[in-house]
């Protein structure tokens with residue numbers, strides 16, 4: 001059974017925005033980013049750094065904070081507001097260290113019985129030479145592996161771009177929430193068009209056939225809830241998004257924190273097990 | 279003189295007819311022999327080998343040692359004792375979960391052409407006398423890509439192995455997640471990783487064998503999660519493909535980048551094993567993982 005939809009969804013559905021337009025809105029540099037959420041949804045965000053193996057990665061931020069008085073672990077992809085900020089965080093494309101830091105933070109959340117709340121917003125993992133040499137694939141795989149039975153509630157919120165395995169690494173959760181104009185897909189539309197049609201210029205066409213909007217994913221039973229956005233996108237009223245997220249997270253945490261660990265883990269397994277069950 | 283001239287003329291006609299006949303015969307022979315000449319050209323050295331020879335050589339070029347992709351059924355025969363095995367979950371076929379244009383037709387064509395149901399095959403049998411469940415990828419089917427059918431088969435194999443307390447061996451060769459099934463393919467990464475985690479938490483042994491190529495969403499999920507990771511020589515193994523990396527960093531990658539030997543050196547594989555040694559190595563590993571004497 002799917003959880004109830006937040007208010008306003010059905011009005012949102014009538015807005016008649018094309019998938020391509022949503023992709024552009026999801027990528028807008030003015031859109032609320034991880035820094036904004038960590039400062040406005042939580043109190044006393046203490047950021048942790050490093051994977052204890054190689055280094056720290058600025059494209060994923062992890063920390064501990066209070067949510068409505070409850071200690072939680074918070075993690076998310078980091079995007080900047082301008083070119084300079086974005087260059088510093090590789091436009092939100094993490095290196096393996098970022099995923100290993102996230103895994104470390106997740107295991108600490110489990111140890112201290114803190115719920116884990118993640119914010120997904122990335123074009124994908126960074127396709128760099130060093131990233132490959134340090135095991136990008138293994139780093140992502142190990143996040144999926146670890147989160148699949150992390151013994152604490154996990155809520156994932158796709159706030160902007162949810163691109164590829166680099167997004168999914170933060171997305172193995174009990175609840176998957178998407179902002180109305182967020183997108184979540186197997187690959188960027190440009191990458192998709194390149195692989196299937198050998199032509200990145202056909203990305204507009206890709207947006208239409210990929211089924212990557214919040215409403216598509218809700219129909220598929222993958223996304224549990226959709227947070228309505230104001231006209232023109234989340235940046236036009238960020239506090240409205242904060243208020244809606246606060247309400248949804250509080251309600252979901254209340255439900256999830258009551259479950260015993262075995263039920264929580266079994267239900268999370270089943271949540272992904274049923275996707276494409278044949 | 280007249281007689282001689284006539285004889286010369288006759289002989290000329292005779293010769294020209296003979297030549298025409300010979301040409302015709304040669305032409306017929308050439309067209310008749312065409313299917314026999316057909317074989318596989320080695321991309322490394324250009325030598326031609328016919329199918330029977332390739333099968334005998336385990337799909338390794340006898341001239342230069344190049345590894346051809348191995349069809350799943352041949353891999354199963356080569357791995358299990360006397361080639362004997364029982365297929366599992368053979369009825370699983372992909373639907374068209376995102377309604378991708380032309381996908382159903384494409385699947386139908388590939389099924390007819392390859393005789394496969396999708397890009398991987400599951401089986402059980404014995405290796406060196408030890409029972410084991412195997413999943414074998416086949417690159418002839420959409421580059422061995424993982425959509426819902428592959429995700430479901432890997433998951434079922436892991437669940438079956440956990441239930442039956444059997445080791446799981448996956449022979450991966452895959453271009454990654456399958457584009458035509460969109461977000462459903464991406465989610466198979468989470469599903470398969472969760473399934474091998476459950477198998478592992480149940481004390482099960484998982485051996486991941488990586489063949490050329492193993493990339494994208496398959497590398498970033500179950501294929502990297504083996505207790506033991508083996509790789510065939512010179513297989514391309516990585517998350518991002520070499521072309522994407524080169525475009526990103528704006529330089530050529532060095533020779534050997536992301537190949538098996540590179541992964542061994544960087545700590546992401548336990549051993550590089552020749553194809554002809556794989557069966558023996560797997561048998562040895564299964565033997566080493568029999569229930570030990572240590573206290574639980």
Ligand SMILES: [Zn+2]
Nearest residue numbers: 320323339342
């Ligand atoms: Zn050759």
